[in-house]
Structure formats: C-alpha cells, structure tokens
Amino acid sequence: MSLLVRVAGERLPPSMLVLARAGVALVLAFLMVRRAGLNPWGNARTLLVVRGLLGFAALSCYYYSLTHLPLAEATVIQYTNPVFTGLLAALLLEERLRSVEFISVVVSLVGVVLVARPTFLFGAGAAHLDPVATGFALAGAVFSAFAYVAVRKSSGKDHPLVVVLWFPLIATPLSVPLAVKQWVWPTPLEWVLLVGIGVATQAAQVFMTEGLHREPAGRATAMSYLQVAFAVAWGVAVLREVPEWHTLAGALLIGASVVGLALWKRPEDAAAAPTHPAA
Numbered sequence: 001m002s003l004l005v006r007v008a009g010e011r012l013p014p015s016m017l018v019l020a021r022a023g024v025a026l027v028l029a030f031l032m033v034r035r036a037g038l039n040p041w042g043n044a045r046t047l048l049v050v051r052g053l054l055g056f057a058a059l060s061c062y063y064y065s066l067t068h069l070p071l072a073e074a075t076v077i078q079y080t081n082p083v084f085t086g087l088l089a090a091l092l093l094e095e096r097l098r099s100v101e102f103i104s105v106v107v108s109l110v111g112v113v114l115v116a117r118p119t120f121l122f123g124a125g126a127a128h129l130d131p132v133a134t135g136f137a138l139a140g141a142v143f144s145a146f147a148y149v150a151v152r153k154s155s156g157k158d159h160p161l162v163v164v165l166w167f168p169l170i171a172t173p174l175s176v177p178l179a180v181k182q183w184v185w186p187t188p189l190e191w192v193l194l195v196g197i198g199v200a201t202q203a204a205q206v207f208m209t210e211g212l213h214r215e216p217a218g219r220a221t222a223m224s225y226l227q228v229a230f231a232v233a234w235g236v237a238v239l240r241e242v243p244e245w246h247t248l249a250g251a252l253l254i255g256a257s258v259v260g261l262a263l264w265k266r267p268e269d270a271a272a273a274p275t276h277p278a279a
Contacts (some may be wrong), residue, residue, distance in 0.1 A: 002066055002075055002199040002227070003234040008193040009067030011185055017063050017197060019172070019179040022056075026168035026199020032206075033161050040165055047150050051163065052170025053146035059171065061140030068133035070241045074230035076115040076250060077093040077129075077137035080145065083108060084145030092149055095216050100260065107257040114250035148220075151212045160209040197271065228254050 005017050033040045042048050057083075065074045083105050089095040117129070154163055186194060211220040228251045235241035243251075 001197055001204060002071060002231060003238060004070050004193050004197045004200060005063055005066045006074075006239065008186075008190055008197065009063070012186060012190060012194075013179075013182040014067050015175060015178040015182050016061065016184065016186075017067075017194070018056075018060055019175040020194035020200050021063075021197045022168040022171035022175050023162065024195055026172050026200040027198070028202045029161065029165040029168055029205075033165050036161055037161070038159050038162055040162060042158040042162045042166065044154045048158065048163065048166040049170060051147050051150040051154070052166050053174075054143050054150060056171040056174050058140045058143035058147055058270045060175075061136045061143060065133045065140060066136035068130055069137065070243070071235040072228065072232045072237055072241065072247050072251070073115055073129055074133070074137055074244050076112060076228050076247070076254065077134060077146070078140050079113050079254075080109070081141040081144040081148065084142055085148045086142055088145050088155040089152060089216065093152060095152075096252040100178065108254050111257070112255035113177075113248035114214045114246045114253070117246055139257075140236060148212060151209055152220075155213045156257045159208070160213050164205045164209050167184075226255065 005021075008017055030040065037064075042108055062074075062078050065078065068074075069077075084094075086101055087106060090097040151163055208220070211223065214220070231250055232243055232247070235243065
C-alpha cells in the first residue's frame with residue numbers, strides 16, 4: 001500500500017489518495033460484511049465512530065508523509081505507533097506492559113532515532129528529513145495508536161469485519177471535500193494504482209483488526225514494524241531509493257525487537273480469543 005501511495009503521489013495530491021483508499025475499502029468491506037451475514041451498524045457505535053475519526057486523521061497524516069519522504073523513512077517513522085499503542089493501552093485499557101515489551105519499545109525507538117537523525121543528536125551537518133513531513137508522520141503514528149486502542153476496546157463487542165467497515169464509512173465522506181478541491185484527473189495507470197491502494201489496505205485492515213481482537217494491543221501492532229523491511233526492499237527495487245546506513249541500522253534494530261517480541265509468549269497469552277458477537 002505504501003509503495004502504491006508513493007508512486008501515485010508523484011502527481012496526485014494526498015487527499016485523492018485518501019479518498020481512493022477509503023472509497024474502495026468501503027465497497028469491499030460492505031461486501032464482506034454482507035457475505036458474512038453481519039449487522040453493519042454494529043453494537044459499540046460510539047467506539048466505531050471514534051475509531052473512524054482517528055483512523056481518518058492517521059491516514060491523512062501518513063499519506064502526506066509518504067509523498068514527501070523516502071518510502072523507508074516514512075514507513076519507519078509512522079510505525080512508531082506500536083510504541084504509543086502499548087503505552088496508551090497500559091494507561092487506558094489497563095493492559096500490563098511487561099519487561100520484554102518495554103525493552104522492545106526502547107530498542108525500536110533507538111531504531112527510529114537512527115532513521116530520523118534529529119539535529120540535536122546528529123548535528124546540523126548531517127542529512128536530515130523534512131521536519132514538516134516528519135511531524136506529519138509522527139502525528140499519524142499517534143493518531144494510529146489511539147485508533148488501535150479504540151479497536152482493542154471494541155474487542156468482543158463487534159465483529160472485526162464490522163469494525164473494519166466503519167473506518168471507510170467515516171473516512172470516505174470526510175475525504176471528499178478536500179479531494180474535490182484538489183482534484184487532478186488520473187491517468188489509466190493512476191486509476192489502477194488508486195484501486196490497488198484500496199485493495200491492499202483493505203486486506204491489511206482485516207488482518208490487523210483480527211489480530212487486535214486476539215492479542216494485547218501493544219503486541220499486535222508491534223508486528224507492523226516488519227513493514228520496515230518491506231519498505232526498504234520496495235524502495236530499492238522500484239524507487240531506486242538506496243537507504244543510508246542510519247536507515248538500515250535502525251530497521252535492523254526494529255526488526256530484532258519485533259522478532260524478540262513475537263517469540264516471547266507466555267502460557268497465559270495462549271488463552272482463547274474473544275468470541276465474536278453474532279450479527
């Protein structure tokens with residue numbers, strides 16, 4: 001999804017990319033809900049609306065950063081969200097933040113610092129990322145964390161497919177005004193890219209939401225750090241963006257923290273997943 005956004009965003013404004021992602025996902029999510037025989041209106045509607053609003057804010061910030069930063073760097077900064085998710089889940093959901101998860105957070109943050117290369121640590125002579133785009137990426141990470149906590153809070157109240165549906169149900173109408181204002185007519189290839197953005201993101205949302213219903217929020221979203229490795233590979237293979245050693249070192253640290261977190265699983269974590277409510 002990030003790769004498609006980056007390629008399409010070379011000419012199209014981020015607002016159109018957000019609309020495409022939300023519009024295509026809305027159609028796919030509705031069809032999946034109907035096929036599963038679920039009630040699309042859900043049960044915890046306040047949480048569903050909050051998740052949709054937070055998700056729209058996170059998506060808008062992330063897509064802006066993807067069109068203004070190298071793919072690997074934008075992905076790494078955005079996916080600091082598991083750090084914020086784990087902390088917010090401990091504060092708002094009273095989920096226990098264990099020592100292994102805390103270590104994973106620290107190692108991941110060190111990796112992010114290596115990628116972002118802030119001036120106060122690396123000096124004014126080092127190559128730095130656009131501070132505005134970096135700020136949008138970090139804001140997107142924070143909004144994502146709040147959204148994931150809302151998803152986790154709705155666990156057991158609504159089926160994951162219903163939760164997924166409400167994201168584009170909220171985001172699509174919100175994205176229309178700015179997209180219309182900044183409209184640039186897509187080429188045939190760009191139409192394919194726009195549809196691909198929606199399809200790829202829909203698949204990701206379904207799996208992420210299912211994971212959040214089965215695992216603690218911090219652990220579930222920490223798996224998203226693996227996207228860093230894919231972002232580096234896509235950036236090199238397609239965009240010819242060869243990352244500097246800072247980015248590679250940061251990505252390795254982040255990947256190591258995720259692998260460690262995934263392998264460390266206590267017996268109580270294997271408890272049965274919440275039962276999805278009936279339609």
